[in-house]
Amino acid sequence: KTATLQDLRDAGFWKVFVATGAGLPRFMNVPGEHLLDVMSANEFLTRVNLMQALREDHETPLPATAGKQVLVVGGGNTAMDAARTARRLGGNVTIVYRRTQAEMPARVEELEHALEEGIGLSVLVSPTEFLGDPQTGFVKAAVLEEMELGEPDASGRRRPVATGRTRTMPADLVIMALGNAANPLIKDSEPRLQVSRWGTIDLGHEGSQETTLAGIYTGGDAARGGSTAIRAAGDGQAAAREILGSIDVPEEQVAAMVATARRYTEEAASSPTILAKRTLSPGIEELTVHAPVIARAARAGQFVRVLPTTDGELVPLTLADWDATAGTVCLVVQQVGVSSALLNAMAPGDALAGIAGPLGRPSELHRYDEGSTVVFTAGGLGLPPVYPIAREHLRLGNHVTLIAGFRTKDLMFWTAEDERVGRLQAEFGDLLDVVYATNDGSYGVHGFVTTPLEEMLKAGRPIAEVVTIGPPPMMRAVSELTAPYGVACVASLNSIMVDATGMCGACMVPVTLDGKLVRKHACIDGPEIDAHTIDWDKFLPRFGLFKAQEQASRVRHGMG
Structure with a gap:
């Protein structure tokens, strides 16, 4: 996102090796998977290991584990890592796997060590639904369907066949360790790069680590899909030999390229002061x-x-x-x-x-018909992220209506003539209408941003689209207000995130597409998502996922 592959080439980097892995965690898409404390193994292990969430002197929150019933779904090495980590954090851990122990892909010693640590193993079962507490939104149990082994599948292992018999197992934390799909960030940023139907990067020809794009190499999970660290290291070594064996840069250009690449590196690594x-x-x-x-x-x-x-x-x-x-x-x-x-x-x-x-994806900008307006509803801190998007619409020649809401007049900002909104008004004149609303009526319209928006909708003013940014309940209200009028509405979502590159799945947004509930991720599919597709009942509770942990941190810091 910071630089495309072409940007790196232009900056003087002669060859580039892409080692982005297969970092998009897989889920089962079964009912209840949206519940709080159903998370990927990637997220759980990132919080524990990378962000050191197990330590009280670190701020990243961790789901309550000690004394809790923890289910780990999957049978690979990552499942073993997650299970053993949760066990060491005091959890009562059970690994759930749809085949038998003999078919588990994890290394034998990994599984043996897990069992030695007191981790339970429940085989020939697969989750079909997760059940939650309707008051809190947290997961409470898993419905497991019993399986039987049928004929071998493409992997050579006997295929699990559903029996229709189910049983329910208590679960306070569910960790999904089902492998990873290819992360779409690289292919989305470089359309010329050919990828397989699974999203992995294609190699240009047999016996080479070079991709279909000259000078760009890859290996490991980015090219293979889920594989091993040993194979990834081998791919990297093979690519290094291939790169050094084909130096095709004129000697007189090398010094300039090195200097340019060094300047870029130093600039990219400069301190964010x-x-x-x-x-x-x-x-x-x-x-x-x-x-x-x-x-x-x-x-x-x-x-x-x-x-x-x-x-x-x-x-x-x-x-x-x-x-x-x-x-x-x-x-x-x-x-x-x-x-x-x-x-x-x-x-x-x-x-x-x-x-x-x-x-994240930048805003989709379109030139709309004369006479229509693009409406922005900015609640409180929604004004700063709205500002650059509204500015780009104005530069395109679109008429913009900015409805900015604050609790009270004393909390307003960026509204004076010499501040950002004022400067936009001075630059674009009649192309920009600004409406202010305050909850207490101390300035502008008395009420929420939905009050002037509803007046516009009822008046029949042609609205090209509505972009809403602010507190989640406000965005939901705007979405529900615009839906009956058939007006397009986009919500910019600042969800709970960890890595923010699609690796962890923490920023899950449940949306309904073609009548089916699917998961999107705010970091790679958003942050802007069609508000009318969001299942707000399932999405809003996610903002309270770590409420207890955040309060405990406030107490430790003497803040409440």
């Missing part, structure tokens, strides 16, 4: 951060993933603005929990531990 900070309203800070490579690549609607400190939590923040020339990005942070409070306490001169991006 906070250069400026401004208080917009109580608890809301505007940060200007040095991030030159991100600033050059940024597009409206995208976000970044920020790590404030090495012991902190990865925080997704939508880009509010950027300056490619100055090499800076603008982030607006509202203090909600400990991580945002610690981020807002940082001062100019302080450096973030890390920043990655731009992530």
Whole structure:
């Protein structure tokens, strides 16, 4: 996302090896898989190992495990890792597998060690549904269908056949370890790169690690699908030999290419220092951060993933603005929990531990007919992410109606003549209508953003589309308000995330397509998703997934 393969070539990198793995976790798409504390093994292990969530001095939350009934679904090495980790965290762990122990693909010693640690094994069963607490949204049990072994399938193992008999097993935490599909980030950023029907990167010819794109090499899971670290290392070694064995760059160009590549590397690795900070309203800070490579690549609607400190939590923040020339990005942070409070306490001169991006798909922009308007409903902190998207629509020549809502007049920001919204009004004139709403009626329309929107819908004003960004309940209200009028509505979702690149599945969004409930991910399918397809009843509880852990962290930090 920060740079395409072509960008790297243009920056002086002669050959590129793509080692992105197969990082998109698979799920079963069975009823109840949306429930809280049903998560991928990728997410669980990332939280424990990479983000050190098991340590009280680190901020990344971890699902309650000690003394809980933990089900691990799957029979491979990752399932063994997840099961043994959950067991060491105090969980009562059972591995659920649809074949027998003899067919499990995990290494024999991995399974033996798991069993020695007291982990249970339930074979010839497969989940058909997860049951939850209707009040809390957390998973409580799994319905398991008993299986029998039939004829061998393509893998050579006997195929599991459903018997129709079921039983229910208690479950407080379900970890899905069903393997990984190819992550679409690379193929989406480089359409010229040929991929298989499974999404893995095609090799150009037999005996080579070069892809169908000259100068681009790959190996490991990115090309093979789910495989082993040993094979990945072998692919990398083979690619290195192939690259060094075919040096085709004129000697007089090498020095210049190395210098260009070095400058790019140093720029990309430069410290993400906070250069400026401004208080917009109580608890809301505007940060200007040095991030030159991100600033050059940024597009409206995208976000970044920020790590404030090495012991902190990865925080997704939508880009509010950027300056490619100055090499800076603008982030607006509202203090909600400990991580945002610690981020807002940082001062100019302080450096973030890390920043990655731009992530997510940029906004889809269209030139609409004269006489129609694109409506933005921005609730509270929704105004900063709305701003760059509205600006791009205005630059296209679309009429924009901005409905910005705040709780009260004293919390308003970016609204003065010399601030961002005011400057847009001065630049685009009649192309931009701005409506302010406050909950208490202290400024503009008395009520929520839905009040002026409903008036527009009832008046029959041609609306090309509505883009809603803000608190999830507000976005749901906007979605439900626009649906009866047949007006397209897009919601930009700032879901709970960990890696924000599709690897963990944490930012799951349940949507209904062609009458079927499927899962999308806000980080790679969004953040903008058709609001009318979102199952809001299933989606909204996800924002309370770590409420108890966040409160405990606040207490540790003396915040409540």
